[in-house]
Amino acid sequence: MRLFLAGVSLGLALGLLLTARADVEPSDEVLAAAEEAGVPALELLGAVNTTGLSPKEYLYRVGELARPRPVLSGRLACIARVESHNDPGATNRYSGAAGLFQFLPSTWRTTPQGRAGLSAYDPVAATAAAEWMVQQGRIREWVAVSGGYC
Numbered sequence: 479m480r481l482f483l484a485g486v487s488l489g490l491a492l493g494l495l496l497t498a499r500a501d502v503e504p505s506d507e508v509l510a511a512a513e514e515a516g517v518p519a520l521e522l523l524g525a526v527n528t529t530g531l532s533p534k535e536y537l538y539r540v541g542e543l544a545r546p547r548p549v550l551s552g553r554l555a556c557i558a559r560v561e562s563h564n565d566p567g568a569t570n571r572y573s574g575a576a577g578l579f580q581f582l583p584s585t586w587r588t589t590p591q592g593r594a595g596l597s598a599y600d601p602v603a604a605t606a607a608a609e610w611m612v613q614q615g616r617i618r619e620w621v622a623v624s625g626g627y628c
Contacts, residue, residue: 547602
């Protein structure tokens with residue numbers, strides 16, 4: 479909530495200035511995202527105008543909305559269940575493995591998503607990285623697979 483309020487503080491003046499003009503109103507995208515998150519549309523508009531992010535991406539980043547989780551099936555569903563108990567926020571305190579698929583930091587950095595600076599805790603990015611690893615023939619890097627659990 480503090481991050482949302484900080485973004486709102488930075489963007490409120492700009493948002494109020496823009497919306498004071500009769501020809502500028504929050505878009506349908508801003509209105510829908512504000513309603514879904516339960517935040518004032520005018521404040522969201524100001525934050526979005528300040529940051530340049532889409533309304534939903536802004537709300538995801540400040541924690542006002544939870545990112546949707548991908549629907550997993552087959553081996554990836556098994557790997558996520560064994561590795562993290564389907565918890566995208568899981569961290570192994572000994573190895574530093576993170577997220578839904580418990581990527582080691584060194585492994586995460588080798589994926590396209592890791593190189594792009596995305597977070598291993600983002601379930602959508604982690605799923606895409608896991609699918610990429612499977613396509614690259616790297617499925618046995620998971621203990622869940624090499625140990626015979628999946």
